Amino acid sequence: MSRIAVTGGAGFIGSHIVDGLIAGGHRVLVVDNLSTGAADNVHEQAELVQADILDGQLAEALMRFRPEIVIHHAAQVSVVQSLKAPLHDARVNILGTLNVLEAAVRCGARKIVYASSAAVYGMPETGLLAESHPIRPLSFYGISKHTPEHYIETYAGLYGLDYTILRYANVFGSRQDAQGEGGVVSIFADKLLSGGTPVIFGSGEQTRDFIHVSNVVSANLAALDRGGGKILNVSTGTATSVNMLLKRMCALCGRPFAPEYGPPRPGDIEHSMLDNRLARQELDWSPDVALDDGLRETIDYYRGRKLGG
Numbered sequence: 296m297s298r299i300a301v302t303g304g305a306g307f308i309g310s311h312i313v314d315g316l317i318a319g320g321h322r323v324l325v326v327d328n329l330s331t332g333a334a335d336n337v338h339e340q341a342e343l344v345q346a347d348i349l350d351g352q353l354a355e356a357l358m359r360f361r362p363e364i365v366i367h368h369a370a371q372v373s374v375v376q377s378l379k380a381p382l383h384d385a386r387v388n389i390l391g392t393l394n395v396l397e398a399a400v401r402c403g404a405r406k407i408v409y410a411s412s413a414a415v416y417g418m419p420e421t422g423l424l425a426e427s428h429p430i431r432p433l434s435f436y437g438i439s440k441h442t443p444e445h446y447i448e449t450y451a452g453l454y455g456l457d458y459t460i461l462r463y464a465n466v467f468g469s470r471q472d473a474q475g476e477g478g479v480v481s482i483f484a485d486k487l488l489s490g491g492t493p494v495i496f497g498s499g500e501q502t503r504d505f506i507h508v509s510n511v512v513s514a515n516l517a518a519l520d521r522g523g524g525k526i527l528n529v530s531t532g533t534a535t536s537v538n539m540l541l542k543r544m545c546a547l548c549g550r551p552f553a554p555e556y557g558p559p560r561p562g563d564i565e566h567s568m569l570d571n572r573l574a575r576q577e578l579d580w581s582p583d584v585a586l587d588d589g590l591r592e593t594i595d596y597y598r599g600r601k602l603g604g
Contacts, residue, residue, distance in 0.1 A: 296319070296320040296321045297321050297322070297362075297363045297364055297519065298321070298324075298361060298363050299321050299322070299323050299324070299362055299364045299366060299519070300324040300325075300326060300356075300357055300364075301316070301324070301325050301341075301365075302326045302327070302353075302365070302366070302367050302369035302395060303327055303332060303367070304323070304326065304327055304341065304343075304366075305325055305327035305329055305332030305333055305334060305336050305343065306327065306336070307332075307466075307468070307470045307471045307472065307478075307508070308368055308410065308466055308511055308512075309325070309327070309332070309366075309368040309369075310332065310336035310337060310338075310470060311470065311508045311509070311511070312368070312516075313337060313341050314338050314512075315515070315516050317340050323338070323340070323341040323342070324342045324344065324356065324357075324360040325337050325341050325343045326344050326346050326348065326353055326357075326369070327343065327344075327346075328346060328347040328348075328369075331372075347391075348369045348391040348392075348394055348395055349386065349387070349391050349394055353395065353398050354394075354398040354401060357398045357404070358398075358401060358402050360402075361402055361403060362399075362404050363404060363405050363406070364404060364406045365395060365398075365404050365407045365408070366407075366408045366410075366515060367392060367395050367408065367409050367410060369387075369395075370388050370391070370410065370440070371383065371384045371387040371388055372436075374414065374437075374563070375561075376436075377434055377435035377436035378434060378436075378561060384439050385435070385439050388436075388440060388442075389442050389443060389446075392409070392443035392446065393443070396447065396456070399456060400450065400454050404456070405457055406456065406457040406523070407447060407456060407457075407458045408458070408460075408461065408518045408519070409444070409447055409460045409461065410461055410463060411443075411444060411462040411463070411526075412436070412437065412440040412462060412463055413464050413465070413504070413567050413569055414432055414437035414440060414564075415430050415432055415437050416428050416430065416431070416437075416564075417429075417430070417431035417432045417564070418564060418565075419567065422534075422566075423570045424567070424569050424570060425528070425572075425573070426526050426528055426570075426573055433564060434561075444526065447460060451524065457523045457524065458523070458524065459522035459523065459524075459525055459527065460525070460526040460527065461511075461514060461527055462526065462528050462569065463506070463511060463529050463530075464505070464506045464528070464529065464530035464567070464569045465478070465479075465503040465504060465505050466478070466507075466511050467479075467480035467481065467506070467507060467589065467593060468480075468509065468592070468596075469508070469593055469597075470508075471508075471593075479503075479540070480540070480590065481593070481597070483540070483541055484594050484597045485597060487545065487550050487594075488548060488594070488597055488598055488601055489601070493554045493555070494555045494556070494557050495537055495538065495556050496556075496557045496558065496560045496563070497537075497556075497557075497558070497560075497563070498538075499536060499554070500537075500538060501536065501563070501564075501565050501566060502534040502535060502536050502565075502568065503535060503537065503567055503568075504532065504533060504534060504535075504567055504568045504569050505531070505540065505586055505589075506529065506530055506582055506589075507582070507586070507588070507593075508589075509584045509589070510531075510582035510583065510584050511529055514529045514574060514578060514580050517579060517580045518578060521578045521579065522574075522577045522578050525573070525577050527571075527574040528570055528571050528574055529571065530568070530569035530570070530571045530574075531571065532568065532569065532571045533568065533586070534566065534567075534568040538554075541554055543586070543590060544594065547587075547590060547591055547594050548594060
């Protein structure tokens with residue numbers, strides 16, 4: 296079993312990956328500044344160091360732990376916030392990743408697994424976006440997630456650091472923040488279970504490739520030993536409109552479909568669906584949790600939180 300460090304491991308996706316690593320018998324160090332993550336999300340068998348990826352504490356923690364693999368999920372994840380505060384977005388996502396790469400090389404890690412995003416592609420030229428699609432991001436977030444990909448590839452060439460870059464579609468599931476600009480699934484679930492009215496920005500006919508977090512976990516676990524030197528889409532390869540998503544969630548919650556509609560948000564892409572065939576091939580992976588099953592699990596989680604608190 297391996298020694299693995301997970302940046303952002305107290306956050307939504309990162310904490311689920313930590314759970315999967317612990318279940319696989321790995322030793323895990325979580326580095327998280329807890330600005331959006333929560334210590335309660337971290338598995339009790341993982342070690343948690345509260346530190347920012349922009350600080351020297353990151354290198355100290357990695358030098359002490361000596362991970363073989365670094366899974367990098369700490370990030371500024373909001374498209375809207377990237378447009379409001381592009382300097383902060385760039386500091387966290389670009390300079391923060393550089394700091395992670397420097398620390399990974401110094402501590403002798405053999406591989407980095409990097410969480411990138413579908414936002415790097417920008418306006419689709421085809422219905423199903425392969426990894427070879429042109430990179431023309433529409434937001435500063437898309438730029439700040441793509442730029443580290445070049446640094447990672449160059450660090451690999453200079454220092455022999457192996458890597459796998461995973462470009463995520465729209466990830467949803469338990470532990471996702473339903474406040475602010477959290478994922479649309481968690482926001483809809485919160486509104487439906489609270490008796491509120493969900494708001495859809497735009498016509499609702501915009502489509503996304505919604506993938507349950509457990510499928511993302513299995514892709515990361517597969518990337519520990521596979522996908523070296525590859526950029527891979529982690530997705531379902533299926534498009535679902537926001538209207539259809541809410542209709543499915545309304546049915547699961549026993550609520551009528553009666554949303555409010557607001558203006559489209561700047562930086563939002565009309566349609567996004569990622570081709571996952573390369574990930575299936577390189578990682579020997581497939582998304583085995585279907586949308587409806589993932590929605591049911593997510594709604595049950597938020598329902599349980601409301602009943603418990």
